[in-house]
Amino acid sequence: MIPFVAMVSVRGRESRTFRLWVPLFLVWLLLIPLAALLSPVIFIVCLAFRVNPFRGFAAAWQLLTALSHTECAVEHGSAGVSFYIL
Amino acid sequence: MSENRRQILQMLSEGKISADEAERLISALEEPAAATPPSGSGSEAKPRPKYLRVQVDSEDDGAHEGPTKVNVRVPMQLLRAGVKLAGLIPAQALHRANDAIQKEGIGIDLTQIKAENLEELVEQLNDLSVDIDQKDRESKVRVKVFCE
Numbered sequence: 353m354i355p356f357v358a359m360v361s362v363r364g365r366e367s368r369t370f371r372l373w374v375p376l377f378l379v380w381l382l383l384i385p386l387a388a389l390l391s392p393v394i395f396i397v398c399l400a401f402r403v404n405p406f407r408g409f410a411a412a413w414q415l416l417t418a419l420s421h422t423e424c425a426v427e428h429g430s431a432g433v434s435f436y437i438l
Numbered sequence: 439m440s441e442n443r444r445q446i447l448q449m450l451s452e453g454k455i456s457a458d459e460a461e462r463l464i465s466a467l468e469e470p471a472a473a474t475p476p477s478g479s480g481s482e483a484k485p486r487p488k489y490l491r492v493q494v495d496s497e498d499d500g501a502h503e504g505p506t507k508v509n510v511r512v513p514m515q516l517l518r519a520g521v522k523l524a525g526l527i528p529a530q531a532l533h534r535a536n537d538a539i540q541k542e543g544i545g546i547d548l549t550q551i552k553a554e555n556l557e558e559l560v561e562q563l564n565d566l567s568v569d570i571d572q573k574d575r576e577s578k579v580r581v582k583v584f585c586e
Contacts, residue, residue, distance in 0.1 A: 414518075422512055424509070426506075
């Protein structure tokens with residue numbers, strides 16, 4: 353399953369924590385028509401570089417589905433930024 | 439006879455503990471030994487780690503802004519997918535990357551790295567644990583890389 357939501361949390365030194373939920377499914381919805389339009393070009397480029405396009409698509413899809421539960425947090429003193437893909 | 443068992447029997451003979459207490463102590467001594475499988479049998483099934491974790495802790499550098507902490511968690515599945523994608527890099531690009539690497543004096547031949555080998559490499563990361571402690575006068579940095 354590809355991730356649908358990401359969470360970005362920003363905490364300033366003296367301010368409150370600001371939490372932003374990013375609806376990734378909207379990004380995917382926008383990318384689907386673009387990917388459909390670009391797929392013949394990608395296909396031709398893959399063939400030109402002797403890369404199996406189906407293996408390429410499969411690997412890219414696997415990469416997308418594996419993004420879930422990726423987490424990155426940086427804190428400096430009382431300030432911090434964190435990013436979490438649900 | 440083990441030393442512990444001898445001590446329990448000694449205490450029993452001296453009347454410091456009752457027979458029931460001695461029995462309880464002896465059975466408590468025997469329990470861990472029975473619960474632990476013989477070492478080297480390879481029967482312990484280690485759970486497969488799901489994430490590669492990188493933690494960096496840096497203490498206050500003197501600016502009194504507090505410590506800096508970095509915590510990154512990457513799913514192992516993402517590493518595997520990345521490795522598969524890297525396996526699709528065309529040969530021309532690999533040769534160019536090889537040339538650039540060798541100019542830097544690093545003796546790695548990227549064309550010899552196959553997708554199967556990389557998969558094996560990711561599998562071996564399961565047992566990876568790297569601890570780096572750097573201490574100097576101004577700062578103290580601790581880096582931990584491990585799988586969980």
